[in-house]
Amino acid sequence: ANAHAEELEAKPAFLSDGTRIEVMINIASPADIKGCSPEICDGIGLVRTEFLFEPGHPLPNEESQYAAYMAIAAWASGRPVTFRTLDAGGDKPVLGLTDASESNPFLGLRGLRLSLARPEAFRVQLRALTRAAVHHDIRIMLPMVTVPSEFAEASALLDAVVAGLVREGTACRRPPLGMMVEVPAAALGALRFAADFYSIGSNDLTQYTMAAARDISTVAALHDASNPAVLELMGRTVGAGRVRKVPVSICGDAAADMRLVPQLLGLGLTSLSVPPAFVGRVKAAIESFANV
Ligand code: PEP
Ligand code: MG
Secondary structure, eight states, X not given: OHHHHHHHHTSOEEOTTSOEEEEXXXXXXXXXXXXXXXXXXXXXXXXXXXXXXXXXXXXXXXXXXXXXXXXXXXXXXXXXXXXXXXXXXXXXXXXXXXXXXXXXGGGXXXXXXXXXXXXXXXXXXXXXXXXXTTTSOEEEEESSOOSHHHHHHHHHHHXXXXXXXXXXXXXXXXXXEEEEEOSHHHHHTXXXXXXXXXXXXXXXXXXHHHTOOTTOGGGTXXXXXXXXXXXXXXXXXXXXXXXXXXXXXXXXXXXXXXXXXXXXXXXXXXXXXXOGGGHHHHHHHHHHHHTO
16 A cells, blocks of 8 residues: 555646546654655745744744745745745744743634734745745635635735835735634635635644643544534635635645544545645545545
8 A cells, every 4th residue: 555655646637527636745843855856846835933032032034934835835836835924933933032921822812813913034935935925826815714804914015015015116915815724713704815825734623613622642532633514614715715716725734644534535625735745635535535
């Protein structure tokens, strides 16, 4: 079975009815793609940009962010690359940005909430991304979006960043702007967001739906992405994508869980983003789903 998965790694994945299933990769640093061929994937479905914001270091400037985004996108050789804006807070504290005194950081000022509260830092990241987007098929994704007004505020900020760069005479492009669906309110209300695409974050969506933290082992059994309530929220997101005619993907750990892949395909998902080491196995699971 392992040899078969290895053989499938370099090939595109299809269901038996001919439906193409995109298999993208998740990365959390450039080291994750070192020695890895872009041929194994249809692109990078999630770049967690937190690696740039190292503990104890000053916030990264625009040039260092631009260089990092360009290098990752160049590796993809024309394939799409989805950069998630800084998802600080909760399980990902960032010195100088997150507030260590919050009583419950998972329900606090994290992800997009924090970026909107610190627009001076957010603007630097958006400038670097819109400049890199001139050269590569880059998409921007917002984490922890809860209500449509947050998305609208981020979208307006992106417009302002692009307008500022144009005024300066700096080359830039406004790429598609999408959102993680990882808060139950966002999954239930997905239709109301002006997102260009959705990506289901099953790790946080499960945590917030089941009220069981992703990092507390004593409640690990409750942190179950296959619970019908979580699957229903994923299904609603797929439905919202169909109605709004925008792509829906999943980039949480559930996409790399062989027991869950058939259920995700059954929900109508046609794009899965997984750690590079799981690509072959996920493609094998897609192929065997096609054979039932
Ligand atoms: C998720 O929440 O499922 C996700 C993909 O993002 P992260 O694990 O970085 O929170
Ligand atoms: Mg998340």
